[in-house]
Amino acid sequence: DSGVTQTPKHLITATGQRVTLRCSPRSGDLSVYWYQQSLDQGLQFLIQYYNGEERAKGNILERFSAQQFPDLHSELNLSSLELGDSALYFCASSVARYGTEAFFGQGTRLTVV
Amino acid sequence: SQQGEEDPQALSIQEGENATMNCSYKTSINNLQWYRQNSGRGLVHLILIRSNEREKHSGRLRVTLDTSKKSSSLLITASRAADTASYFCATDFTNFGNEKLTFGTGTRLTIIP
Numbered sequence: 290d291s292g293v294t295q296t297p298k299h300l301i302t303a304t305g306q307r308v309t310l311r312c313s314p315r316s317g318d319l320s321v322y323w324y325q326q327s328l329d330q331g332l333q334f335l336i337q338y339y340n341g342e343e344r345a346k347g348n349i350l351e352r353f354s355a356q357q358f359p360d361l362h363s364e365l366n367l368s369s370l371e372l373g374d375s376a377l378y379f380c381a382s383s384v385a386r387y388g389t390e391a392f393f394g395q396g397t398r399l400t401v402v
Numbered sequence: 403s404q405q406g407e408e409d410p411q412a413l414s415i416q417e418g419e420n421a422t423m424n425c426s427y428k429t430s431i432n433n434l435q436w437y438r439q440n441s442g443r444g445l446v447h448l449i450l451i452r453s454n455e456r457e458k459h460s461g462r463l464r465v466t467l468d469t470s471k472k473s474s475s476l477l478i479t480a481s482r483a484a485d486t487a488s489y490f491c492a493t494d495f496t497n498f499g500n501e502k503l504t505f506g507t508g509t510r511l512t513i514i515p
Contacts (some may be wrong), residue, residue, distance in 0.1 A: 331507040345502040387501040393444035
């Protein structure tokens with residue numbers, strides 16, 4: 290158990306819909322990262338927050354947004370969903386902004402039908 | 403875009419043999435990390451090597467880093483069936499405060515009992 294909790298574990302939704310993925314980082318970790326992993330693909334970096342502030346942005350679509358709340362949990366919002374958004378979405382946390390190991394949650398498997 | 407590229411993409415060896423995976427990256431880094439992912443699960447941190455280090459060991463793992471060639475290798479000695487997984491290198495680098503932890507495309511390792 291990494292200490293990072295992601296909910297829900299599975300999500301099936303229709304095209305055009307909006308979903309929210311939730312991540313609770315490990316106790317004491319200030320950084321939260323979001324990644325997308327499509328079938329047989331590597332991890333695509335989406336966005337990173339540190340102590341409530343956005344620190345880095347990857348190739349995140351405009352239809353996607355995220356935030357980190359004062360209690361350090363984070364949410365990833367995906368809207369106007371398309372079939373191609375079906376993927377595993379991982380959240381990871383680390384204690385520092387960079388230079389330390391990241392602890393991953395078990396992921397949310399999103400299926401868009 | 404991916405920062406790192408692992409080589410080979412897939413590797414199958416007999417149990418007990420050594421497995422070597424390579425990672426090449428594009429820009430200067432602060433450190434390089436290796437992670438393991440069992441199918442469909444979250445990633446697990448294996449080892450972190452800083453940019454001023456050349457070699458690091460952890461149990462049956464040996465990691466080398468050559469910053470002049472922008473490459474790293476992960477050696478798993480005396481492989482076991484339980485080592486079957488995908489292995490990813492990850493780099494973090496600062497770009498005017500835009501820190502990112504980006505992952506390579508992964509090597510899928512299969513240990514044949």
